[in-house]
Amino acid sequence: MTCACSAIWRWNSMSVTRTKKGLFVTGTDTGVGKTLVTAALALFLRRRGYDVGVMKPVETGVEDPSGLGADGQLLQWAADSGDExxxxxxxxLRAPLAPSLxxxxxxxxxxxxxLLEAAxxxxxxxxxxxxxxxxxLMVPLSGAVLLLDLVKALGHPLLTVCRPTLGTINHTLLTMHAARSNDIPLAGYIVNNMPQTPSEAEAQAPNALVEVASGDLLAVLGQVPGTPREQAQALADQLERVPTLHWLFSGLDV
Structure with missing residues (x-):
């Protein structure tokens, strides 16, 4: 009997030779703003003269799959990418469901x-x-194969984007624990979408995470208005000013 485990073993044996640097961005769950943060990072790095490639292995909820979806378009723009x-x-994929579904x-x-070949x-x-x-990380790509399996196979450090809302400590620690348990290197985490007037739970979330998480808090990014491109530009501006900028450089290995 051929099981998903043997399939994962075969796929993981297809190692990607990483001659260049990279980062894998995940979120504690959907809707935390990881696409905006990834786009902001692309802008941030381009401002420093880096030639940045971008990839979103799977995007669901795409109205016209013959072209890029909204997330892919934003990343393409942020990196000024001419890649196919x-x-x-x-x-x-059209349906706004988990990739496998x-x-x-x-x-x-x-x-x-x-996915490995494209990367x-x-x-x-x-x-x-x-x-x-x-x-x-635990989103299924195909059968029992998870996004975590792809992250592990690619081998790039993992950056986790999390919310400042109640529950973020549990979600962030679970994500980081899953990564560490699978020997995935951690770049750190970014708290995104902090309100200008945060609640007590939101205001305390970054400090609480610092006390219990083993990874580095790289930045706390505030809520920004506007179109996705305007938001990405505003977040890139915030990244320029964060006091932990040296941690961000260290986490990104640049």
Missing amino acids: IDLICPYR AAEKEGKRIIFGD QTLSERHGYLLIEGAGG
Whole structure:
């Protein structure tokens, strides 16, 4: 009997030779703003002269899968990328569901090796590669294969984007624990979308995480208005001013 475990073993044996630097951005759950943060990081690095490649392995909820979805378009713009859309986002699916469910609904299957090959090509083309996941680490890509398996196979440090709201301590620690348990290197975490007038729970969240999390708090980014491009630019501006900028550089290995 062939099980998902043997499939994961075969796929994980397809190692990606990382001749260039990179970072994998995940979130504690969906909707935390990881696409905006990834776009802001692309802008931030480009301002420093880096040639940045971007990749979103799977995007669901794409109205027209013949082109990039909203997330892929934002990343493409932020990196000023001329790469093929099938490299920027190899799997674009209509249904706003978990990747494995969205693919199944369309009669498709997400092939792990395709994602590794796309990442390898982008890594060879660019000095730095930013990869943004879908949902959180435990989101299923295909059957029992999780996004976590892809992160581990790619080998780039993991940056976690989390909320400042009540519950973020549990969600952030669970994400980081899952990564450490699978020998995934941690770049740190960013608290995103902090309100201008935070509640007590929101105001205390960063300090509480610092006390219990083993990773570095790289930045606390405030809420920003505007279009996604305007928001990404505003967040990139905030990254320029964070007092822990040296930690951010260390986490990004640049």
